[in-house]
Amino acid sequence: MRNSLIALFLVLFVVPALAPSARAFQQKSQPIIDMHLHSYDEANYFVIPDNYGTISPPSAEAHFDATYEIMRRRKIVLGVVSNTASSEEAWLAKDEDKRFIRGFSFLGPEEWTPESFEKLAKDGKIDVFGEIGAYYRGMTLADPFFDPYLKICEEYGIPVALHTGGGPRQVTYRGSPKARLTMGNPLLIEDVLVKYPKLRIYLMHSGEIFYHEALRLMLSYPQVYSDLGVVLWVHPMPKYYGREFVRLAKEFGMLDRVMFGSDQMVWPHAIDLSLEQLDSFDFLSEKEKRDILYNNAARFLELSEDEITRHHE
Ligand SMILES: [Zn+2]
Numbered sequence: 475m476r477n478s479l480i481a482l483f484l485v486l487f488v489v490p491a492l493a494p495s496a497r498a499f500q501q502k503s504q505p506i507i508d509m510h511l512h513s514y515d516e517a518n519y520f521v522i523p524d525n526y527g528t529i530s531p532p533s534a535e536a537h538f539d540a541t542y543e544i545m546r547r548r549k550i551v552l553g554v555v556s557n558t559a560s561s562e563e564a565w566l567a568k569d570e571d572k573r574f575i576r577g578f579s580f581l582g583p584e585e586w587t588p589e590s591f592e593k594l595a596k597d598g599k600i601d602v603f604g605e606i607g608a609y610y611r612g613m614t615l616a617d618p619f620f621d622p623y624l625k626i627c628e629e630y631g632i633p634v635a636l637h638t639g640g641g642p643r644q645v646t647y648r649g650s651p652k653a654r655l656t657m658g659n660p661l662l663i664e665d666v667l668v669k670y671p672k673l674r675i676y677l678m679h680s681g682e683i684f685y686h687e688a689l690r691l692m693l694s695y696p697q698v699y700s701d702l703g704v705v706l707w708v709h710p711m712p713k714y715y716g717r718e719f720v721r722l723a724k725e726f727g728m729l730d731r732v733m734f735g736s737d738q739m740v741w742p743h744a745i746d747l748s749l750e751q752l753d754s755f756d757f758l759s760e761k762e763k764r765d766i767l768y769n770n771a772a773r774f775l776e777l778s779e780d781e782i783t784r785h786h787e
């Protein structure tokens with residue numbers, strides 16, 4: 475979600491504080507891949523309570539330290555990071571363990587053209603194209619604006635990470651006048667999948683309110699994956715969608731394309747909340763949880779056998 479929108483939570487969500495679950499996570503020694511993280515530096519960071527009243531760390535540096543500490547403690551060996559270019563550079567410079575996968579989003583003051591984008595792709599500076607917040611601009615990925623970029627992604631094998639579903643309350647009145655819930659419907663990207671059948675793409679937040687549509691799209695287009703993102707933690711309503719999505723993905727045989735993501739934004743503890751929520755899904759076997767936490771993302775990201783072995787050491 476866009477940084478400028480997160481401030482909305484302060485005034486819009488007034489919900490009694492909930493203590494994080496004390497439930498022990500049973501798979502601590504196994505590697506995890508987080509397909510949905512956001513970076514910050516002093517220029518784009520802000521301090522604000524989450525939906526349950528827990529305040530974000532006091533500075534961008536403290537936020538990085540807390541995120542990295544949780545990644546080490548939870549054995550999150552890889553995380554797709556996106557946000558402003560400067561905050562990503564700052565995070566990559568501090569990434570001692572080489573845990574970060576570089577996302578690319580259109581946030582920030584930079585002006586991008588297909589030519590400058592292709593140069594970055596050629597130089598290996600884009601690992602993932604996203605998070606793409608087309609919804610906040612009242613657009614879908616099928617908008618002609620994205621077409622040259624998607625062509626480059628297909629050509630260079632760069633995975634695409636698309637925000638699906640809605641955003642914070644009143645977002646259309648506060649900062650994103652063009653945002654429309656209907657634009658978050660994954661079915662609206664169908665033309666992209668027809669035009670670029672080799673494009674590797676995942677639906678961030680698994681469709682959120684459009685979780686049925688996400689599943690139907692995944693049934694028709696077997697190259698489409700999803701990450702869970704905010705539907706594991708941010709608010710009771712998305713959490714309901716997330717639980718239903720995972721339950722139905724299992725029932726319909728598509729769980730092997732569902733990936734873990736936290737979308738921690740300015741709240742590093744959301745990574746813990748997300749892992750605890752996933753672990754609480756008693757309808758999943760331990761193997762299915764392992765697939766969501768690591769194996770499905772390893773396949774989607776086309777990790778080498780060597781890398782996978784190293785992660786399990
Ligand atoms: Zn996000």
